[in-house]
Amino acid sequence: MTFSAVDAKTFAEQDRAAEAGEIVAELIAVMSKLVISSIGPASSVQDGGRPAPQRYGLTPSGADGSARAGGGEYAWSETTLFAAAIEIGPFGAAFTARGGAVRVALAGASRNADIAGRAVAIDTSMTLADGETLTLGFARGGSFSYLAIEGGIAGRADVRQPGGECARRPRQPLSAPAAGGDELQAAPRERRGRAPDRSARRWRTRRSAW
């Protein structure tokens, strides 16, 4: 499963392309990507979820804002503040940068973390050089950690859910649980901007789909 990170401006382009049946990835100047080398159970990609369509009985999903926001903040990217992050369960995980450096931020439960053997603090941002691996131990003093990628994560058009959110919806083919081998693409670093709360806006504008 591949996710692309895009900035706020390219979401609209991506939508138009998806509706026109074009290959979305071509629109994005893809730089580096983050590969999930290994990850434990109870891990998934989560954003703010979809609170609005609960009136149709749809599970809201999503993750609590605080730790996700913390992860996004330390990635120094406002686009990630209310956007998706990888929710990492109580067990360990490893992420490797490919195709260039990837800036990430880690928040939530405390755990041992190192990049290529160098210990790093959590609740902070860090840059993985090309080929370097961020290794996380078991959670201590909490259950979940949130790893944000600078610029945010956006699911590919065929993975993203109807409202544009990529929070996992269980038992649905559209769900996006994180698993070893998944690749998450990072946005070009110079692209920054404040993104609106996409999940809420999308459900207003796309109500007709439901």
Added chain:
Amino acid sequence: MGPQDDEFADDATKLFLDSEWKISATSDRMGYRLEGPVIKHLHGHNIVSDGTVNGSIQVPGNGQPIVLMPDRGTSGGYPKIATVISADLGRFAQIPAGRGFPLQGRQHGGGAGGARKFAELLRTLPDRAACHRKLSISTSRRCKMLMSPAHAVSAVDAGTWQIASADALTQD
């Protein structure tokens, strides 16, 4: 405390609030099962199905409460004795399975202050980060304090998501 708290006798409610609870290892994103004393219903465990929210605490027939989490269904048929206030939901989600924790009762609406404070924190986070970005090389103690780990946003410890007080901001 909850939409069906009248389905429980006062002593059951008191037992619920005064006991130490543990999160079961069978918990997941749909619901966290609590392990502790059996909470008895007044009129049985079936109600007409009713809407749920994140943090609704249902008490099924075995008397072991279930806290509904974001992957929950949108309605439920067990009486809901209480609701986890939204400002605490992230902290609750982070409690490791098997660790005991207490509950604290709030009057209806008592969680609103916490929710407002939390919303304010999230709202102002980008500006405070921007402050940190611009001055990261300077020696501005103010910005350093704002972005120091103590002022980071963490769902694990309540103390870490307090908004820095006015006093803290003017200590430059």
